[in-house]
Amino acid sequence: MMEDIKKYQKAEKLKKQREETQAIPWYYDGLENLCDRIHPGSQLLKITDIKALSHDTKLFRLISAKKNKPLAPFRAGQYIGLIVEINGVRTSRPYSIVSSPNQLAYYELGIRKKEDGFVSPYFFENAKVGDIFEVTEPLGNLSYNSMFHGKDLVYIAGGCGITPFISMLRDISERAIPLNVSLIYGCLTEKDILFRDELEDMQKRRSNIKTNFILSEPESDWKGECGFITRDKILNEIGSIKDKYFYIVGNLPMYQFIKEEMKELGVSKHRIYYEAFGVPDDITQVMGWPTEINSSKKVNISIKFRKYSKTEKIEFEAYCTEPLINSLERTKNLALYVNNGCRSGECALCRTKMISGKVFVPPEVTIREVDKDFGFIHPCISYPLTDIHLDLTLT
Numbered sequence: 001m002m003e004d005i006k007k008y009q010k011a012e013k014l015k016k017q018r019e020e021t022q023a024i025p026w027y028y029d030g031l032e033n034l035c036d037r038i039h040p041g042s043q044l045l046k047i048t049d050i051k052a053l054s055h056d057t058k059l060f061r062l063i064s065a066k067k068n069k070p071l072a073p074f075r076a077g078q079y080i081g082l083i084v085e086i087n088g089v090r091t092s093r094p095y096s097i098v099s100s101p102n103q104l105a106y107y108e109l110g111i112r113k114k115e116d117g118f119v120s121p122y123f124f125e126n127a128k129v130g131d132i133f134e135v136t137e138p139l140g141n142l143s144y145n146s147m148f149h150g151k152d153l154v155y156i157a158g159g160c161g162i163t164p165f166i167s168m169l170r171d172i173s174e175r176a177i178p179l180n181v182s183l184i185y186g187c188l189t190e191k192d193i194l195f196r197d198e199l200e201d202m203q204k205r206r207s208n209i210k211t212n213f214i215l216s217e218p219e220s221d222w223k224g225e226c227g228f229i230t231r232d233k234i235l236n237e238i239g240s241i242k243d244k245y246f247y248i249v250g251n252l253p254m255y256q257f258i259k260e261e262m263k264e265l266g267v268s269k270h271r272i273y274y275e276a277f278g279v280p281d282d283i284t285q286v287m288g289w290p291t292e293i294n295s296s297k298k299v300n301i302s303i304k305f306r307k308y309s310k311t312e313k314i315e316f317e318a319y320c321t322e323p324l325i326n327s328l329e330r331t332k333n334l335a336l337y338v339n340n341g342c343r344s345g346e347c348a349l350c351r352t353k354m355i356s357g358k359v360f361v362p363p364e365v366t367i368r369e370v371d372k373d374f375g376f377i378h379p380c381i382s383y384p385l386t387d388i389h390l391d392l393t394l395t
């Protein structure tokens, strides 16, 4: 008996010592719960604040809409897919988290109103404090990786592409991470620059963060640099490409332009990480598009899917100039939702088995070899050139 008491006291003492020396992380409450916390799949968020960032961009602050359900942690540079239902169409769009990853009381998103867009004008005009939205867990690979990226980083942002960099810079600044960062930020005019005060302030306070704004359509009183982000301007800013790692975030035309400049500068592909949200404004202008295809051509899409335990089939028409996922979402009586995140071919969340047919995918999109080999497509960035047969029962 005495022996048992002694053993118990020893075990208790050891446990106490362990607890004192190895603080259990605040989020640790069992491995399963930890996994759920990091990968909740989806989350319900409530808007608590909205403020203007510029004439066409608003900042939305969102908290968890469920008590006792904290927000999923994220890496600076990640995004969430915001799911909305507009006139019976359920769809989603990816938005970078601009807030710092060092606090999880809220996420902040900077959303620019794209005039001919579907989701952003709706969200911009209609979303109000108190509204609740479903979002994905944080996604995306635009994050600093100390193993491969080194210490000298170059961030190149176009317009709203600044949003993930704000979170990354806040992280570096708040934790005083010893990295040297040159941010080259291109906008049309001065009024399009987002987070300008904060960026200028960061530059003043942190000697390892440099910021340069370049305007392509400046007013006559603009004292900074003008034009596009060319190789000369990049070199002028960073001195040399040696040991630098480049992150580029912007739209597709900007990517195509910068890609050529990077080639001319001699930056190897593995020293560049690129992220572009969204699809080309006009797919018929993208290199490799089969010009013999009439842009108003419609094709027939047939989809096999499972409803409860039954297998069903549905057919509908789609334009060949629209990504398959958009046609699918707009087919209202379909009541099918294909899981998605990036909507630009990167995350593979939307991967779908194509039984037959031919699709066009912009050449800069990299589809995983294994998906290609087994006949999976990413409908978010696939344009149907012929009649298509998809099978959603095979994932």
Ligand code: FES
Pocket (backbone or CB within 6 Å): 339, 340, 341, 342, 343, 344, 345, 346, 347, 348, 349, 350, 351, 378, 379, 380, 381
């Ligand atoms: S939604 Fe990410 S690949 Fe399609």
